[in-house]
Every structure is written in structure tokens, then in C-alpha cells.
Amino acid sequence: MQALAETYEQMKEFGLAAEALKKALALSPPNAAELRQAMAQDLVYAQKYADALQIYEALVADDPPTRNPICAFRKSTSRQRKFNDAAHRLR
Numbered sequence: 505m506q507a508l509a510e511t512y513e514q515m516k517e518f519g520l521a522a523e524a525l526k527k528a529l530a531l532s533p534p535n536a537a538e539l540r541q542a543m544a545q546d547l548v549y550a551q552k553y554a555d556a557l558q559i560y561e562a563l564v565a566d567d568p569p570t571r572n573p574i575c576a577f578r579k580s581t582s583r584q585r586k587f588n589d590a591a592h593r594l595r
Contacts, residue, residue, distance in 0.1 A: 525539050
């Protein structure tokens with residue numbers, strides 16, 4: 505499924521890539537956090553910002569010191585022009 509997602513990403517079919525990663529995550533792979541982050545990024549590219557934000561929030565909740573999801577979360581929120589919301593959630 506991960507290879508399929510990468511193929512969809514190369515084709516710029518980010519919604520389909522996110523769906524493929526979702527199916528891969530259902531198999532409980534050892535790299536689940538990495539796949540969740542990739543899925544969130546694909547959702548951002550597919551302009552499904554609310555779905556991406558939910559995943560980023562879960563990633564941060566699972567591992568608060570992780571900086572990458574926080575940065576991606578901030579970028580995603582700023583694309584929606586929710587600057588105050590981004591600042592509040594990251595505190």
C-alpha cells in the first residue's frame with residue numbers, strides 16, 4: 505500500500521495517496537507514525553485541511569516533543585488563515 509501511495513503522489517493524486525496510506529495503517533505497520541505523517545501531508549496537498557489537522561494533532565498528542573508534526577500543523581493551519589487558532593493549539 506505504501507508503494508501505491510507513492511505512485512499516487514508522483515501522479516499528484518494526493519487524495520488517493522492518503523486513502524492508500526489509510527489502508528496501510530489498518531494493518532498496524534511498525535512505521536505507523538511515519539505513515540500517518542505522510543498521510544497528513546497528502547491531505548494538505550489534497551486541500552483537506554481539517555482532516556490533516558486531526559492527524560497532526562494526534563501525532564503531537566502521541567509524542568509532544570516531536571517538532572515535525574508541529575511545523576506541518578502550523579503550515580496547514582496558516583493555509584486556512586486560522587493564525588490565532590494555530591498559535592493557541594501549539595501552546
